[in-house]
Amino acid sequence: MEAQQPNQHIQPAPAELAPTERTRHRRLREQGSALVSDLDGILRDGFVCHLGVTVDGTPMVVPTVYGVDFDRRTLYLHGSVASRSLVRAPRATVCVTVTHIDGLVLARSVFEHGVNYRSAMIYAVPRQVTEEDELLHGLRILTEHCAPGQWDYARRPSAKELAATSLLALPLDEASVKTASGPPQDADGPDGRLGLWAGVVPVHTRLGAPESDPALPEGIAVPDHVTAWGTGRAG
Amino acid sequence: MEAQQPNQHIQPAPAELAPTERTRHRRLREQGSALVSDLDGILRDGFVCHLGVTVDGTPMVVPTVYGVDFDRRTLYLHGSVASRSLVRAPRATVCVTVTHIDGLVLARSVFEHGVNYRSAMIYAVPRQVTEEDELLHGLRILTEHCAPGQWDYARRPSAKELAATSLLALPLDEASVKTASGPPQDADGPDGRLGLWAGVVPVHTRLGAPESDPALPEGIAVPDHVTAWGTGRAG
Numbered sequence: 204m205e206a207q208q209p210n211q212h213i214q215p216a217p218a219e220l221a222p223t224e225r226t227r228h229r230r231l232r233e234q235g236s237a238l239v240s241d242l243d244g245i246l247r248d249g250f251v252c253h254l255g256v257t258v259d260g261t262p263m264v265v266p267t268v269y270g271v272d273f274d275r276r277t278l279y280l281h282g283s284v285a286s287r288s289l290v291r292a293p294r295a296t297v298c299v300t301v302t303h304i305d306g307l308v309l310a311r312s313v314f315e316h317g318v319n320y321r322s323a324m325i326y327a328v329p330r331q332v333t334e335e336d337e338l339l340h341g342l343r344i345l346t347e348h349c350a351p352g353q354w355d356y357a358r359r360p361s362a363k364e365l366a367a368t369s370l371l372a373l374p375l376d377e378a379s380v381k382t383a384s385g386p387p388q389d390a391d392g393p394d395g396r397l398g399l400w401a402g403v404v405p406v407h408t409r410l411g412a413p414e415s416d417p418a419l420p421e422g423i424a425v426p427d428h429v430t431a432w433g434t435g436r437a438g
Numbered sequence: 439m440e441a442q443q444p445n446q447h448i449q450p451a452p453a454e455l456a457p458t459e460r461t462r463h464r465r466l467r468e469q470g471s472a473l474v475s476d477l478d479g480i481l482r483d484g485f486v487c488h489l490g491v492t493v494d495g496t497p498m499v500v501p502t503v504y505g506v507d508f509d510r511r512t513l514y515l516h517g518s519v520a521s522r523s524l525v526r527a528p529r530a531t532v533c534v535t536v537t538h539i540d541g542l543v544l545a546r547s548v549f550e551h552g553v554n555y556r557s558a559m560i561y562a563v564p565r566q567v568t569e570e571d572e573l574l575h576g577l578r579i580l581t582e583h584c585a586p587g588q589w590d591y592a593r594r595p596s597a598k599e600l601a602a603t604s605l606l607a608l609p610l611d612e613a614s615v616k617t618a619s620g621p622p623q624d625a626d627g628p629d630g631r632l633g634l635w636a637g638v639v640p641v642h643t644r645l646g647a648p649e650s651d652p653a654l655p656e657g658i659a660v661p662d663h664v665t666a667w668g669t670g671r672a673g
Contacts (some may be wrong), residue, residue, distance in 0.1 A: 218541040225618040251539050251553065256496035262490035262497045264535040266557050307645070309664065312593040312626050313581050314603075318486065346548050358547040358629055368549075376452050390653030394593055400658045404667060405646035410542070417638040418625030423635045427546065432639060 213294045232317070232381040241380045245301055245323040246271045246278070250349040255298040256285045259278075269299070270341070270348030279341040282331060282369030299325040299373060306403040312388035319403060321382045322358035327373035352428030398425070445562070467543075467552070468618040476615045480536055480558040487586040490533040491520045494650045503582030504534065505576070511611070516575040517566060517604030534560040534608060541638040545622035546629035554638060556617045562608035576605045587663030 236242075252269045256263055267282040270362035278299065285297065332338050339360070346354045360368065387401045410432050413425045471477075487504045490497055504515040513534065520532065569571050574595070583591045586640035595603065624634045645667050647661045 238560065251537070251555075253490075253499050253501075253535060254486075254491045254497035257492055257495065260492065260495075261531045262492050262499075262563070264488050264490035264497075264499050264533045264559065266488075266535065266555060267538040268553055280601065296496045298490075298497045298499045300488060302486070302488070302501040304501075306615060306649075307585055307649075309585060309588060310592065312597040312599075313577065313589065314593075314595050314596070314630065316581065316585060316592070318503055318584075318586065320486075320501060328517070334542045338647050339503075342548065346551065348663075349553075350542055350551060353544060353551065356549065357551070357634060358549075358632060359546075359547065360549050363473075364547075364549040371532075386649075386651040386653065390651055395534070395653070397593060398658060399592060400650065400661055400664070401654060402648050402650040402660070403662065404648045406643065407646050408539075408641065408643045411640035411642050413544075413637050413639045414541075414621075415635065416621040416625055417637060418630070420633075423633060425637070426635055429635070429639065 217365075232319075232388055234381070236380040236382065239381070241321075241382070242323050242375070242378050243273060243319050245303065246375075248274075248303055248321070249301050252282065252299045252301045253278065254285060257292070257295060257298065268349050269301070270345035271375070272340075272344045274420060276374060277341075278325065278327075278375055279372050280346050280373070281345075282329070282371045285329070285371065292366045293331075294328055296326055296328050297373070299327070301325075302407045303383065303408075306405045307387065308383075308387050308403055309401055310389045311397050311401050312389055313400045315387055315389045315394070317383060319384050319386075322380070324379045324381075325373065325375060326377045327375075329371040329373050332370040332372050337359065337372070338365055338368065340353055341372060342368065345370075349430075350379045350429075351432070352426070356426055356428065458638045461582060463556050467554075467620045467623055468616070471615040471617065472579045473615070476556075477558050477610070477613050478506075478508055479509075480538065480556045480615065483538055483556075484536045484564070487515065487534045489515065490535065492527070492530060503580065503584050505534070505580030507575075507579045507608070511609060512576075512579075513560065513562075513608045513610055514567075514580045515567045515606050515608070516580075517606040518566070520564070520606065528566075529563055531561055531563050534562070534606070537562075537642045538643075541625045542617065543618075543622050544636055545624045545639055546636050547624055550622055550624045550629070552618060552622075554619050557615070560608065560610060561612040561617075562610075563609050564606040567605040567607050570600060572607070573600055573603065574607055576607060577603065580605075585664075586667070587661070591661055591663065 253264050255264050265284045267284045271278050302322040304320050308317040310316050332341050345355045479514040488499050491497050500519045502519045506513050516568040539555050545551050567576050578589045648664050
């Protein structure tokens with residue numbers, strides 16, 4: 204049997220079920236991903252995360268900027284926002300969530316309405332960065348992630364400013380990625396015959412034209428690297 | 439002394455210190471607010487929050503849509519995202535954070551870089567909505583908050599769909615509002631004489647043109663209420 208079984212040239216079964224007609228749309232619309240490239244794409248496309256910490260047993264969710272050293276698989280963020288919880292529970296796990304809203308999904312039924320999004324949740328025990336070289340490195344990563352070109356353009360942190368800076372490093376080892384995309388899923392059922400419009404209203408986040416500080420002396424132009432953000436860079 | 443004291447016509451001291459030249463900029467740029475109108479404005483301008491729950495002592499931050507009944511001071515959101523934590527700790531406080539990123543603040547120094555934002559954090563013990571009238575009411579509030587006009591346009595939930603819907607109600611009693619706005623603050627100090635450009639790069643979130651479901655039969659136009667979102671409505 205073994206040598207002659209007709210299935211011997213069939214490829215190994217994939218780790219996921221092949222979608223059927225019934226499951227296809229939902230699978231396409233909302234799914235998890237274990238791909239590092241998907242995680243990195245979501246992190247690259249944003250600069251604000253929502254940091255979740257536990258303070259006296261109660262969750263606290265705070266928006267804050269972040270930067271990623273993709274080579275060292277490390278996310279950096281300012282420690283001041285989480286200082287209270289970190290002092291009380293220095294070895295506690297935090298959750299960092301980065302979300303992009305891509306569209307409102309308008310189905311024929313209220314029940315099938317939804318949102319197209321890309322979201323990454325990272326769980327990690329944050330490490331307080333204390334060594335000056337890594338502090339400078341992390342601040343450069345953070346600055347260049349949020350405002351590329353500004354590390355070389357603006358005045359870098361002084362020793363006094365470095366001493367006043369709290370920076371956290373989080374390994375990107377444990378993450379959950381979820382995305383939803385595509386049109387609504389109720390075209391095939393009875394709702395598809397209601398004669399109602401259905402589709403997606405995209406949500407776009409874009410950078411606008413730079414607005415100079417009113418206190419700026421005349422004759423100082425917007426630097427080229429900042430002007431360049433306006434073309435194509437998402438917020 | 440009492441009747442003749444020279445200060446008798448002076449107004450009561452305000453609850454906040456009057457800003458001095460030294461504190462003015464920072465106070466203008468980043469501040470808390472206790473105004474209900476500020477909280478409501480932030481909630482009106484968005485439809486996605488980050489819900490923080492505690493699962494086995496660890497914070498979990500999940501993006502989800504919300505709607506607000508401003509008259510009853512109640513926020514509604516889908517319960518499915520928090521189901522695991524709610525089953526284990528039904529009386530636990532959750533944190534709901536709504537954030538709008540308005541701009542990147544580019545200062546003369548890296549240290550003074552920041553983000554203009556508006557953010558509301560709401561703490562509440564969620565109540566599972568079980569009564570059918572409130573379930574319908576809450577779903578209408580949620581739908582109309584995210585997609586105004588769709589409650590009347592799309593097919594409303596069936597009894598079976600209602601039974602499959604988990605909805606949470608949160609009172610808007612305990613909230614913290616923080617905002618940052620305005621230009622960078624380092625024009626007046628020595629960094630103001632570095633000759634560097636400084637200012638704000640605005641971040642805009644807008645709805646794009648509706649994209650019809652490819653499975654839509656021909657001849658079904660985008661309804662007027664959806665077309666109207668494109669003009670002025672933020673995402």
